[in-house]
Amino acid sequence: MTLEQPVNQKNIKIGNIIRICEHIFTSGPVSRGELAAACGLSLMTAGKIADLLKKNGIITEKKEEESLVGRKAGFLSTSDLRRILVLDLSKTDFEMRSMRVDGQSMKGKIIPYEKEKSYQENLENALSQFTEAFAPLLKESLGLGILAPGPYDSGKDIVINKRFPELMSFPVKKTIETYFPGVPITIDEDVKFAARYAVSQVQNYQQKTIFYAYIGDGAGGAVVSHGSVPQTAYSYASDFGQLVVSNGRTAESFLSFETLRNLFPEENLKQDCFDPDRLKDDPKFQTYVEQAMDVLIWCFHSVMWLIDPDEILIDSEHFAAIPGFLAELSERFRDIAGKERGDYIPLLNALDISENAKFYGACNEVRRAFLRTIA
Numbered sequence: 001m002t003l004e005q006p007v008n009q010k011n012i013k014i015g016n017i018i019r020i021c022e023h024i025f026t027s028g029p030v031s032r033g034e035l036a037a038a039c040g041l042s043l044m045t046a047g048k049i050a051d052l053l054k055k056n057g058i059i060t061e062k063k064e065e066e067s068l069v070g071r072k073a074g075f076l077s078t079s080d081l082r083r084i085l086v087l088d089l090s091k092t093d094f095e096m097r098s099m100r101v102d103g104q105s106m107k108g109k110i111i112p113y114e115k116e117k118s119y120q121e122n123l124e125n126a127l128s129q130f131t132e133a134f135a136p137l138l139k140e141s142l143g144l145g146i147l148a149p150g151p152y153d154s155g156k157d158i159v160i161n162k163r164f165p166e167l168m169s170f171p172v173k174k175t176i177e178t179y180f181p182g183v184p185i186t187i188d189e190d191v192k193f194a195a196r197y198a199v200s201q202v203q204n205y206q207q208k209t210i211f212y213a214y215i216g217d218g219a220g221g222a223v224v225s226h227g228s229v230p231q232t233a234y235s236y237a238s239d240f241g242q243l244v245v246s247n248g249r250t251a252e253s254f255l256s257f258e259t260l261r262n263l264f265p266e267e268n269l270k271q272d273c274f275d276p277d278r279l280k281d282d283p284k285f286q287t288y289v290e291q292a293m294d295v296l297i298w299c300f301h302s303v304m305w306l307i308d309p310d311e312i313l314i315d316s317e318h319f320a321a322i323p324g325f326l327a328e329l330s331e332r333f334r335d336i337a338g339k340e341r342g343d344y345i346p347l348l349n350a351l352d353i354s355e356n357a358k359f360y361g362a363c364n365e366v367r368r369a370f371l372r373t374i375a
Helices: 009-027 032-039 043-055 119-133 135-140 172-179 190-199 251-255 257-263 283-306 317-321 325-341 354-374
Strands: 059-063 074-078 083-088 094-100 105-111 141-148 185-189 209-215 219-225 244-246 311-315 347-350
Touching: 009 032, 009 043, 009 074, 009 354, 032 043, 032 074, 043 059, 083 135, 083 354, 094 119, 094 354, 105 119, 119 135, 119 172, 135 141, 141 172, 141 190, 141 354, 172 185, 185 190, 185 354, 190 209, 190 219, 190 311, 190 354, 209 283, 219 251, 244 283, 251 257, 251 283, 257 283, 257 317, 283 311, 283 325, 317 325, 325 347
Parallel strands: 083 141, 141 185, 209 311, 311 347
Antiparallel strands: 059 074, 083 094, 094 105, 209 219
8 A cells, every 4th residue: 555655854865766766767868967957856966866776776877978078978777787576466377577677578477377276386386487487587676566466464464355265365475485585575456556557647647536447357446546545444445346236246247358258268368369350249249348338337437426536547458449439438427427517527538558557557666665775
């Protein structure tokens, strides 16, 4: 959970380090003078932070080849020395990615789930293979981000969820630490990692309350208010996929790609290459689309009244692939909401980052956790 940090010199310094680091990632190569001006800091302060980031292998500085007078200017850019690892537990198969400190994916590996084994046996088998595959990167790793399929209870070291109930029966972080000793671990729900990254793409997001809805193999959401995910009693807030819609069925059971996959087992459907044209004339697919539209409108109508966000972001590869679906969803939601609240309704916008958002979000959180330790 992201908590409001007290204003003190330590947190001001941490904020400056994070701002300098992320500006170099997005705008580099950049000179120290340009960096100081862009971040509103003195040249001395910006320079000290740049030196700290260089010392820890986060950025690199290259002197320009030609300078007419005086000392040659240096240009700061992302270093290729360090890595961040991200492990995805939110899907049936296990995936690990090695990412540059700026979030660029460099290497990935997927370990298929073996149905004849227990979940814990599958996880430990995957961890063993990941340890071997990524061994050369471990010394240079800033940390390991874990994408959990539900809220993480740090006291009990379990992940609370329905899809993989075994994650509630053994110590998750302790198990992973056995295979990655000494590597700092950051665990959070996949949708919350994704939400923090996704809302950062919204203009003036730090002045807004935004509801982020991700729909893939499951369906979940998160509220990001003024840049932070509010802490709630048990971390279940905004999990709209668990709302009971009709006859005991949850919203997730109407919306998820897993539901669509189960309707057409012979098609071997995959999210990253889903082609709805193959199914568009099938009555089962048409019913799925019609019901999904109605359920999403009902869910977002509820979100509008319960949370009152400035914007609702929907992030879904398979719904984005269905021609006209998201445009019709936005129009119908606006018509229904407008009749009740006039112009005072949240914007409904679609994102096109889906599966990668959670990896980017985890990478950002692991990097920021590391930067706090060196401040």
